[in-house]
Amino acid sequence: MQEQELLNLLMLQNIPGIGHINAKKLVQYFGNATNLFQANIKQLSEVEGIGDKRLKSLKDSAYLREAEKELEFIKKNNIEVHYYQDEDYPFRLKQCIDGPLLLFSRGKIDLKNKPILSIVGTRQITSHGIAFCEKFISDLAPLKPVIVSGFAYGTDIVAHKAAMDHNLQTIGCLAHGLDQIYPKAHQKYTAAIENNGGFFTDFCSHHTFDRKNFLSRNRIVAGLSEATVVIESAEKGGSLVTADIAHSYDREVFAIPGRPQDKFSKGCNMLIKQQKAQMITSAADLVYFLNWDLTAQNKNKQAQLFVDLKGEEKLVFEKLKEIGKAEIDALSLACDLPTYKLASVLISLELSGCVRPLPGKQFEII
Template identity: 60%
Template sequence: MKHTDLHYILALQNVPNLGDSTAKKLIRNLGSAEAVMKAKKESLLKIDGIGNTKLKDLHSPEHLRAAEEELKFIEDHKIDYAYFEDKDYPEKLKHCLDGPILLFSRGNIDLQNKKIISIVGTRRITTHGISFCEQLIEDLSPLNPVIVSGFAYGVDITAQKAAIKNNLQTIGCLAHGLNQIYPKVHSKYVAQIESNGGFYTDFWSSNPFERNNFLKRNRIIAGLSEATVVIESAEKGGSLVTADIANSYNREVFAVPGRPGDSQSKGCNNLIKSQNAHLITGAADLVYMLNWDTGPATKGIQKQLFLDLDPQEEPIHTYLIENGKQQLDSIALHCEIPTYKAAGLLLEMELKGAIRPLPGKLFEAI
């Protein structure tokens, strides 16, 4: 990209109240960011959906001055960037209307032909949440997915550390420019992440570090991937915002269920209860719902998930493996178990990720 083109793109990105979706509309109508910045206000107002409020500050010379300073930072620090119409712009993010017009990155990110999932959740992760997150990523590792998160405390850094441990590419989406790292204590993971993955942000080095930045960056977390997994969440939290955004993008959302009284499970339970997320108990649920390629890797995942079946559950599982989908009464009759007891065992097996219920009171082994 030419120096001049990038200069005008940065200037347009700096215009307050414009927003990425409006900026894209203007660029597509006029052909380039430079044409937008040089166009007369009267001609821009003729474009459908463009009003005075959005164009109020468009022609201020301050934007070109600020863009020049940021351009110098980009060049001096060898920051990578992708324009929303470039081939190297993340493919899934291209389909998001409010995806950034310019995305900055650092590291060795490769998203070509990759399975990509985002993992988010509370900053106050429990030991159960840590265990589930680590096991999920370990079980998915044969499929070599890219793990996206927000590099924050709790679920985010747990997921990214687990990705590093399993030699998976991981991407941290930052709520600030690439001139800093937050939280600073996570600086020790930067080199490992950049060697196999990296960082994305649409914030400038000069942007103030504000709380609302986290909510804005969540659209990138949701937009990069085909699915978002919420590990744990209180009744309110940023991860629920990410889940809402993912749903608005028509992406799959998964939530880990928890006990009703657990404060860090309320958000996940509400997502499931309101049918805004699929219940996930293990890697096989995600593989099945996303229709990822089956093969030796998937069989390896399933094998790991089945190791915790108890002696009463094993004959039920064997029966379903050998006979396919079966109704509760048939399962109980064949396994010589009272129906009420078979129903309880099937529920336990579903929570372990060994079987799944189907319409018509049918069950099948995963």
């Protein structure tokens, strides 16, 4: 992209009252941002819904000076700029009507051909929620998903850290520009995240942290991924907003159920009750609902002779080892497990690289 075009796009994105939907409409109407700012008042007024106030803003030179400062910041700090019409713009975010005109990033982000999952929840995550989140990501690790969250206290940072513990890419979506980090207590994680993914924001460097920016940040968390998982949530909170946005984008939403009397289970239970989210209790459930391909992930794995299996997983594995290939109904009888429970166990074993599916609803150990 030519520098002048980027400068004009920066200016357009930061003019108050325009918004990302109108900005993209204006660019599409004039062909590019440079043509837009070269247009006269008469030409601009022909765009449906532009209005006199927006017309005046488009001709205000103050926004040009701000854009020039931002362009200098981008150059000096090796910021990547992703334009919504470019190939490197996140594919799923491009499908969102209110996706940003420009998205800024820092780090080593690679989203091509990767399963992408957003994980959100309360800032006051409980010990139960932490344990579930860590095991959930650990169980998904063989599939190499990219874990997206909001880099906030509680669930967000637990998800980011768990992803890095398993060498997974993780992306923190920020509610401010890339010249700062909020909360400051998370500054110590920035280098590790940039080496294992990075940060996204649609805010320029002069935009400081403000709670009103959360809504904008949350739409990026929801828009980047194919599914959003709510770990824990009270009856109100940002994670429910993110879930609602994901639902409005026609993306899958999952929630972890809990006891009705528990404060941070009420939001998840409500999402499930309102049929805005599917109930899941394990990584295997998520893989089943999303129909993620486990075969491709496991085809190069050798048999794991020393896998630490327990309970029903050990029972099913040993039975398959004994009888060889087995159809799911026959295996259900052999293990004395109902098929719905057996299906969950088999998916968990696939995630561990212990078994693989075959045509005809058959399974065998690897």
